[in-house]
Amino acid sequence: MSSSKNYQRILVTSALPYANGPIHLGHLAGAYLPADIYVRYQRLKKRDVVYICGSDEHGVPITIAAEKKKVSPQAIVDEYHLRNKEAFYKFGMSFDYYGRTSSPVHHRTSQEFFLKLMEKGIFKKKTEKQLYDHQAGMFLPDRYVRGECPVCGFADAYGDQCEKCGSSLSPTDLKNPKSALTGQVPELKETMHWYIPLGDFQQRVEAWIASQDDWKSNVLGQVKSWLNQGLADRAVTRDLSWGVKVPLPNAEGKVLYVWFDAPIGYISATKEWAEQLGDPERWKTYWQDQGTKLVHFIGKDNIVFHCIMFPAMLMAHGDYVLPDNVPANEFLNLEGSKLSTSRNYAVWLDDYLTKFEVDPLRYYLATTAPETKDSDFVWMEYLQRNNSELADILGNFINRTLAFTEKRFNGLVPPRGATDQLDEEMLKTLAAAPQVIGDAIERYELRKAVTLLMDVARSANKYFNDQMPWATIKEQPEKCATTLNICLNICAHLALLMAPVLPFSAQKLWRMLGLDGDVNEQGWDDLKIDQLPPRHKLGDLYILFRKMEESEIEPEIERLRQAKAQLNNAPAAPAVEESPKISIEQFGQVQLRVAKVLAAEKVAKADKLLQLQIQIGEETRQIVAGIALHYQPEEMIGKKIIVVANLQPATVRGIESNGMLLAAQDENGHFALLGLDRDVEAGGRAR
């Protein structure tokens, strides 16, 4: 197992968040919170660990956002860099350094990386024809080309995708293409780019992946899927003004492709961290010494970049260590639906922070992290977890222990006398806890770790109950003192054990116990069972985890409910009034006919398509219809349907279609075929 390697230091990264929008819960649950818990734990273990993150500030979406707002790309990234950095900080993210890819160090680092691969002759150059806007004097990224969708005829489709029908396109597919910048008709022009031939690295990547026996199955699965398809050449540069300039003569207007420079951001941020420490060469130890355990925390959308492309880049360069693990998480849903940032169906971190406490969110996200499959954030569950676990089990144990000590022992830790079997069992459980919980964290099983933590509090409550100190105080005061001594020391241990997940509450508890310093600077294995010695004076007692009321989260649930309703309605209710009116003559040109389905079969290699043989009067013809998701071929046979009979023929997936069937769609996207409320001969005209 590679985790048993003798590493001397750990370098942890979380995916660089893209600086064109705020952070939401999905980000946190996938790439940030798990990493932070892992890192906080490693620090308590006194391991040499550095945690790096930063803003990813290049790429086309940022330039588009800038265009829209009529500001510079720099202004966009400045805003979100600060905003996200601030929100992360408040959420307790303990980055050692939070950098940004627009920094000079990053530009220089990326350029040096590029030049190194260049010198080693890794790249291929290729010339292609791409759309060029003369007025703007630049090649247009896919998203900057608008035009008519060749698939559905939508007039304002993007060059990479049609928003209306969802088709993925290439800019040259569009009819009547226009530049989104100037409205000019772009022209095809030759342009040259550098490509990394990933295929050359296929074997090395495969061998490296094959040696990983402790990676998550979902990660390995994704990677193998890519490898099976074979790795192709991939452009590392593109024509754009925003980004890291290609550091060569005659490369005007060319920048590094954002997928290439973004992961290098981990390296440049580490450099800046080292500089800040006044030890500028120190980054090399972390990136270039084989004693480093490199761990990338990411969401599953990033697997291919961190498990194939970046490692291939690192291999190509030759001086760097490869990741020891990439514990990618799946996605977090919200109240049963996918998050949608564009439709504001999300819980934004900075918004959350203005209303609620941090630790309950960290706790709930940790228990529901999408480790093995997509999971769901549900506000009511968040509330229940907070109330029944943090408050009732953990918080209440602390409270009953401290309150009892306050009342019966004047807030002084009582001495521990002779122990009985229950005491010994409890002490044993407590002594084992750091190891057990730590092992789970080492294996990136955060949900498990949190459960184990709560189990300690559960056994503590049971222990308190079974020892009945409220009864023994009367006849066996020494026994009562022993019980409370142990309970108090359990509290001290809990403060430490909960520190990675609940750093703020852990520190509050540490103070409440009358302990000095920072709990986050203790040693995970150093806590003594007499951490709180007899006669130690406790601090001020207060409620550590407040219970929450349903009324507090009700507005959040309601907001999401409305956002979801809009989400469903938007595509389902196209505004009739927006379409221009047509005359009766125009309508007359559309020939609607009743048709009988004679035969139906699925179109091979297409999910949605049915190939239908239909009869219209005497005539038999073939049409292709996109209804396979909702109608089985068998159930179509014999049906009377309405078709547009005089539509221009088209070829779909190589099959000729002579007409179009009519169907309505409900808000869930389900089809309902138009039919007749009494039988009419096939061929009958509908009007």
Added chain:
RNA sequence: GGCGGCGUAGCUCAGCUGGUCAGAGCAGUGGAAUCAUAAUCCACGUGUCCGGGGUUCGAAUCCCUGCGCCGCUACCA
């Protein structure tokens, strides 16, 4: 369509390389206790372990196949 992940009690999920694996938490029912944030503790369950084949002395756990959900990818009048 290709590839991958997942499909276990009402809910959320553990169950690694086959042999106390049929489990935990929550919710529900009954009880104990009263130090504590109306908190805690104990007892109790119906599960065709998605369906169907197969390998094996033995499979939730391995193989094949079907179905469903999710994702990547292709395609999508």
